[in-house]
Amino acid sequence: MWRRILSPPVISRTVLFWRSLYTMQLKSSEFQSLFTDGLNGLAEVFAKHQHELRIAGGAVRDLLSDKRPEDVDFATTATPEEMKHMFQTAGIRMINNKGEKHGTITARLHNENFEVTTLRVDVQTDGRHAEVEFTTDWQKDAERRDLTINSMFLGLDGTLYDYFKGYEDLQNHKVRFVGSAEQRIQEDYLRILRYFRFYGRVALEPDDHEPETLAAIKENSRGLAAISGERIWVELKKMVVGSHAAHLLELMYTLELAQYIGLPPEGNVEEMKRVWQNARDHSPKPMTILAALFHCPEEVEKMDLRLKVSREEKNLALFLVKYRRELCKNEDKPDSLALFTDFIIDSRELDTQSKVCELLKYQGEEKLLAQLQRWAIPRFPVSGHDLRRMGITSEQC
Template identity: 70%
Template sequence: MLRCLRRWWPSGGWAGLRLLERRHLFTMKLQSPEFQSLFTEGLKSLTELFKKENHELRIAGGAVRDLLNGVKPQDVDFATPATPEQMKGLLQAAGVRMVNNKGEKHGTITARLHNENFEITTLRIDVVTDGRHAEVEFTTDWQKDAERRDLTINSMFLGFDGTLYDYFNGYEDLKNKKVRFVGHAKKRIQEDYLRILRYFRFYGRIVDTVGDHDPETLAAIAENARGLAGVSGERIWVELKKILVGNHVNHLIHLLYDLGVAPYVGLPASASLEEFDRVSQHVEGLSPRPMTLLASLFRAQDDVSKLDLRLKISKEEKNLGLFIVKYRRDLVEAPDGAEPLKPYQDFLIDCREPDAAARVAELLKYQGRPALLRELQRWSVPPFPVSGHDLRRAGVSSGKEIGALLQQLRDQWKRSGYRMEKEELLSFVRKT
């Protein structure tokens, strides 16, 4: 039965809709500023090359989803029935440079035109999958290629005349803010277990209502959670970070534990979910880094180290996690009568590490202290006005004594609120 769609979209980007049904295919015309902005000189040249050789070329996957949401995509992938050899032939004949040939075995050719790179992938089907990788076979069937993709909202194609090709009701799911797997959730997940985390990631981007899950999907996730144990930590960390900065993060992290996913993605078994609930409310609207929020699950610094062993996080991310776990309770209270920001300022005065200010800012987000965060961001670390050379000129010759005196003067300077100047500080040395 032909479905009717209103000429309406929240972004105001739809115009000239055309709808038909063929092999469960729904198409419509998209005309929006975001779509038109893609037509650079490089893209125009690319489409002309493929058209000249009678090879169809379409925008694929996530870029289509973003355009339908009224967002200009940061990355645009392209799909074509042309084989890699056919693509190389037409590009070489036109004198177009090709770069990054690592993707060729999977059917991806990267062409460079007008200082832009364009990744074009031959339509394909998965022949053999093991939950991590797939052996593919090329096809000329657009629907077969759409069928191998993870979610309906990521399975659409867009022609350069604005025609949307939607084989699995991805448009309807996007409009209704639903996240569904293409076909059977269990089958899609077993093809690549990372799709479990991709489901949660897109839930946080697309869905408005917390808890709006298909029970069969949740059952398939719980049944196959163990499969994530064989997925590389680097791939898991990419998805987990995106979940942590998305919407409904509190709901989704609890769901990872409820469905038995957490142990296989490096999250601590004895997580402090109460602390996570508290912190996830504190950081709302403060744009915390993923590790800032994740640290609330850790009871001790050892949990950060275990996470690093599983996910191979960066040194910067690991150090931030260790810092927050260590100082989230200690670096809080100011001395009686002191300004609330004073402990944080003193820490930055004493710390010599270049990223200390960024870590303290994340700690203030963690603690839910936005006013102090704003104050810290307006404050610059003042230079300590006394040096070892100044003490030598004042008659102190022992290196050990110079070190001790510098620390004493630094403490005196900190107690003054960083207002004491060099001569005033050196006067204490002269008196002694």
């Protein structure tokens, strides 16, 4: 079907590439491990009703990178109504019908949930939401996806279906939008942040962007203002703990994105780069890196209003901004660890030790961090039960 909609010059180039991928059969152990009783049962239902079922999107990218995907999404030529009929006939339970209007049905087999989505094309988009129509054209569905590396499908026999050279880009560690970067971004402005997140996962070099892509991002940066803070935060915190995070955050400032995504417009980029170097090898929390951008608690409050981060994340940012200068090694104190352990004990808050560990990552204090991670808050040797046994009442205490 896809050949009929391509012009002759494009057909000649695409067919050569397509054939090389069409014959590729994935046989990795990561791929084989997906075939549980649940997936085998799901495949049998679709085969019985003669509807195609393929693994889609990010799971394909992970499998081609020799990783077992955490989540596996499926695409199909069957409509939601056809899927519901198939599952009901087979006695398969369906859960969470919230995605049905977008074509997604979730089936539960052998204690596993399987999200299956009908192939779609975008009829209308407003930069946040899309009205879709269902299709049986796999290329049309691939065409509406954001990045080439996320636009591939994998048949259950291991056959790779790749319409936009996603596998080639993955091998070359390139992150590119499907077709026009500007068009893909204008369909959903959150794709700007998805570009940065996946760049940190795929690219080898910190600054290997296509100039046309960066130009499209800067030109459309204002569109991020209409995206919900919750969606922005999901992407941002994944990007911050990936590779090249310091470079990517600095680039966001260069492209004038910060003001639209809750970061301080005049963020301390140099401090952030220093903290990233200090903490990158110690699994810092996303907020530990971002806290370096804030000059004062008021900027943390503004960030929270925009992104609606969790209370724990907000409190960590406030803690780091307050104590990154105030709570530091005391040169007059022979045991620097005692400064931090005393602070933790005096605070009487359960998460203070975790916050101090993030502070030590922030400051680059590797030795103290290792010591504090091994340290446990001492337990008071006398319990309430001991006092009662000795006849001491609460009034006497």
